[in-house]
Amino acid sequence: MLKTSFGWLIASSIAAAIIMVASVAMGASMSTTMLLVALGAAPGVVVALLARGAASPSVAQILHSVQTKDGRS
Numbered sequence: 001m002l003k004t005s006f007g008w009l010i011a012s013s014i015a016a017a018i019i020m021v022a023s024v025a026m027g028a029s030m031s032t033t034m035l036l037v038a039l040g041a042a043p044g045v046v047v048a049l050l051a052r053g054a055a056s057p058s059v060a061q062i063l064h065s066v067q068t069k070d071g072r073s
Helices: 005-025 030-051 059-064
Strands: none
16 A cells, blocks of 8 residues: 555656557547546546645544533533
8 A cells, every 4th residue: 555645756657657548549549648638637636735734633633632511612
């Protein structure tokens, strides 16, 4: 399993290349090929961008920050 954003980016680019080769081999137009490449590369790019952000809060942190109606925490 790929655990780094760089790994996801590489896997996504490999998948995009496979999609591009397959669509060209089937005789698809260039615009269709580019659309398929963009759709294949998008998940890897999104994961790479999200991995640089702040860490997600844990369940305990989320539940601790909830305020109840009667003021108890």
